[in-house]
Amino acid sequence: MKRMIMLAIALLAISIFVLPVTLSLFSGQHCWYNLTAGGNQVPCEKCHADVAEEMNALAGPHTGETGLGRLKCSYCHRLPPIWRRNTTFENYTYASGDGTGSQPGVESHAASTIPCMYCHSGDKSGVTPTHDLNFYCWSCHQAPNQNPNYRPAHEGRYTNSEDCRRCHGNAHTGDVYYIPPAGGFSLTTNATDTGSRAAHKTFVMNAISNPDMEDANEACIGCHTKIRVESNFNVTSSLMISVNDSYNLSASYWNVVNISPDGYITYKEVKEG
Amino acid sequence: MRKRIMILILFFGVASLTFFASTDVISLFAGQHSFINISGEGNQIDCVACHHHIADELNHSMIHADLSCEACHRFNGTTDITFASGDRSHSIPGKEAHAAYTPRCLDCHGGNGVWIENKTGSSVHAPPARAFGEGEHYGSNYSAHKTLVLKANASNTSIGENEACLVCHTNYSCKISYSYFYNIDYNISNWNISSFSFNGTRNYDIQWNKSGAKHEFLKLSDIKCTKCHKNIYDALVNGTSNPSNENYLTHAPIEIDNTGSSKNWDTDNPWGHYRYHYIPDANRTEWVNNSYCFRCHNVNKYASEHSSENATYDLGNVTEDTNSTEVHCAEALTCASCHGSGRTKEVIDNPDGPGGDGGGGGGGDEKKGHSGTTPDFVDEVASNYARTFNGDICMGCHEAAVHPDGGGGQCSSCHKYGNAVVNIESEPSGYATNT
Numbered sequence: 001m002k003r004m005i006m007l008a009i010a011l012l013a014i015s016i017f018v019l020p021v022t023l024s025l026f027s028g029q030h031c032w033y034n035l036t037a038g039g040n041q042v043p044c045e046k047c048h049a050d051v052a053e054e055m056n057a058l059a060g061p062h063t064g065e066t067g068l069g070r071l072k073c074s075y076c077h078r079l080p081p082i083w084r085r086n087t088t089f090e091n092y093t094y095a096s097g098d099g100t101g102s103q104p105g106v107e108s109h110a111a112s113t114i115p116c117m118y119c120h121s122g123d124k125s126g127v128t129p130t131h132d133l134n135f136y137c138w139s140c141h142q143a144p145n146q147n148p149n150y151r152p153a154h155e156g157r158y159t160n161s162e163d164c165r166r167c168h169g170n171a172h173t174g175d176v177y178y179i180p181p182a183g184g185f186s187l188t189t190n191a192t193d194t195g196s197r198a199a200h201k202t203f204v205m206n207a208i209s210n211p212d213m214e215d216a217n218e219a220c221i222g223c224h225t226k227i228r229v230e231s232n233f234n235v236t237s238s239l240m241i242s243v244n245d246s247y248n249l250s251a252s253y254w255n256v257v258n259i260s261p262d263g264y265i266t267y268k269e270v271k272e273g
Numbered sequence: 274m275r276k277r278i279m280i281l282i283l284f285f286g287v288a289s290l291t292f293f294a295s296t297d298v299i300s301l302f303a304g305q306h307s308f309i310n311i312s313g314e315g316n317q318i319d320c321v322a323c324h325h326h327i328a329d330e331l332n333h334s335m336i337h338a339d340l341s342c343e344a345c346h347r348f349n350g351t352t353d354i355t356f357a358s359g360d361r362s363h364s365i366p367g368k369e370a371h372a373a374y375t376p377r378c379l380d381c382h383g384g385n386g387v388w389i390e391n392k393t394g395s396s397v398h399a400p401p402a403r404a405f406g407e408g409e410h411y412g413s414n415y416s417a418h419k420t421l422v423l424k425a426n427a428s429n430t431s432i433g434e435n436e437a438c439l440v441c442h443t444n445y446s447c448k449i450s451y452s453y454f455y456n457i458d459y460n461i462s463n464w465n466i467s468s469f470s471f472n473g474t475r476n477y478d479i480q481w482n483k484s485g486a487k488h489e490f491l492k493l494s495d496i497k498c499t500k501c502h503k504n505i506y507d508a509l510v511n512g513t514s515n516p517s518n519e520n521y522l523t524h525a526p527i528e529i530d531n532t533g534s535s536k537n538w539d540t541d542n543p544w545g546h547y548r549y550h551y552i553p554d555a556n557r558t559e560w561v562n563n564s565y566c567f568r569c570h571n572v573n574k575y576a577s578e579h580s581s582e583n584a585t586y587d588l589g590n591v592t593e594d595t596n597s598t599e600v601h602c603a604e605a606l607t608c609a610s611c612h613g614s615g616r617t618k619e620v621i622d623n624p625d626g627p628g629g630d631g632g633g634g635g636g637g638d639e640k641k642g643h644s645g646t647t648p649d650f651v652d653e654v655a656s657n658y659a660r661t662f663n664g665d666i667c668m669g670c671h672e673a674a675v676h677p678d679g680g681g682g683q684c685s686s687c688h689k690y691g692n693a694v695v696n697i698e699s700e701p702s703g704y705a706t707n708t
Contacts, residue, residue: 061308126364184356188366194368224309236487237486249469249658253660254417256425258428263485267326272322
């Protein structure tokens with residue numbers, strides 16, 4: 001037994017003596033990503049695999065229904081400047097790692113959580129005229145006079161047509177289109193978007209004032225995604241009606257003087273994810 | 274004990290390693306990046322996912338159960354609402370509404386109604402809500418419930434006039450608090466009314482308890498007039514008990530009853546038909562129902578649904594006397610509408626009256642009552658007194674309880690000379706004195 005212990009100590013001593021490196025606690029922490037190229041080289045999916053999984057599971061809006069692949073994380077979470085937007089939504093300055101032209105972030109470093117309405121609050125919709133999906137977008141849209149604000153499209157953030165097409169193209173139809181505004185709540189820049197009859201307007205307005213998510217996102221994703229939603233409804237179930245017989249000697253009519261809610265029923269709705 | 278400690282150590286060790294090794298961040302709202310594809314035709318966002326309760330109500334509904342959510346809530350046939358539509362290339366941003374709107378019932382049931390597609394793809398007609406669907410004035414002023422519709426439109430509980438529609442046509446419950454006069458007094462002398470007065474205030478509350486479900490639409494036959502007008506029902510069925518004679522039952526002249534103690538009244542009316550307003554005592558509870566209400570308050574409807582009575586009572590011409598073709602469900606009318614001078618059922622000699630062919634004795638004009646008076650007594654009542662008093666003025670004499678039992682007394686005082694001193698209470702009591 002003693003001999004075994006002595007042997008182990010000797011081996012350990014030799015190992016430490018000959019070992020030229022120190023064991024790091026967090027392996028890989030010195031393998032730096034090269035950020036000097038255009039765009040984003042930090043793989044968001046490394047930490048957000050669950051989000052990537054959701055995005056890859058369905059072919060819907062933002063996730064490849066157009067046949068051009070799902071949107072990159074940065075399209076939404078490193079928002080590009082968009083001219084056609086409701087300007088109540090801010091542009092953010094993100095940190096960018098281009099070696100010589102790098103910029104430090106201002107409102108955000110790598111990414112931000114964003115209002116859906118940032119991209120969906122414009123005034124143009126449908127297929128854009130005179131565009132071919134296979135055309136090289138940047139060849140025209142880099143010229144200021146080819147853009148409504150006389151600036152390069154998205155301030156030159158995207159020069160690769162693949163990026164353009166993922167948001168603005170549809171491989172199935174060959175169309176190029178404007179990002180569809182979410183009209184009907186009076187939140188877009190279109191003057192005809194009054195939202196005057198919208199059934200879910202209070203839902204959207206309360207979502208805006210709710211701090212859990214950006215802007216109206218609770219309402220947007222509540223309907224447009226498979227997120228689980230629990231709603232507690234409290235709805236009127238009874239009316240109180242006051243009716244006075246209004247009369248003098250020669251004339252009378254039944255005057256309904258008041259109608260007001262009198263009873264409520266409450267129930268919970270659960271939209272499963 | 275030692276084993277438990279080992280398990281705990283092992284648990285914490287594994288948990289620590291898991292956290293250490295994991296690079297994933299757990300999202301707060303799972304599923305928020307699973308976007309629903311809305312690029313197809315129609316609506317792909319499942320309304321029912323958040324509105325099971327309403328879908329369940331609609332499944333139990335007698336009307337509209339064949340309609341999808343979108344048929345009503347994305348209806349733009351008459352509203353010109355632009356809803357958001359998600360076809361990617363040809364998407365339409367909403368204007369007045371995004372996914373849905375809260376419709377006015379009259380959006381579909383106004384004007385001549387509209388044709389809409391049901392769940393099976395068939396085109397179905399939404400019938401016009403007669404009178405109430407006719408423009409901004411809701412049709413004629415003869416509709417008994419027009420003020421309800423006007424007030425509903427002015428109130429904010431529901432959009433448009435919907436409160437009025439829902440309270441009758443669905444399982445939406447209601448309480449109604451009525452306020453009206455308690456009684457009237459008047460004297461008649463030679464078929465002229467004098468000393469008329471209305472007195473006091475009667476407050477009458479009703480409660481029609483239903484499930485409260487606004488998407489459970491009722492069959493028309495399940496809309497019970499007597500639920501909201503229980504005071505009228507009670508006046509016609511219960512009234513005020515009178516142990517020595519007929520009970521005091523008011524609102525319609527249901528007075529003549531061959532079960533009366535004198536046994537000398539038959540059940541026909543002056544025109545020789547079974548009495549139109551009469552309901553035998555044993556049947557009142559059941560027979561005072563919508564159909565009975567429509568006999569007077571919607572003659573047109575009653576005639577169309579009862580061909581035999583239509584022929585017997587000449588209801589086609591009676592309908593012409595009324596405004597029942599211009600109302601939604603009920604007409605606000607007076608006795609004079611049918612029984613005034615020149616009307617199909619104008620007051621005629623009563624063959625059962627004293628001196629008439631019925632052998633009542635007394636002779637002379639006593640059988641005439643107020644038939645042929647100039648000016649016409651019934652028209653005078655309608656012209657000079659508010660509609661709300663008209664029925665009770667008539668009931669002051671035409672209520673069975675106020676007729677002296679056994680045929681004694683001075684018939685001619687009332688029947689020939691038209692003299693009476695009357696006090697009558699409003700519904701539901703109907704208590705009256707006639708001396």
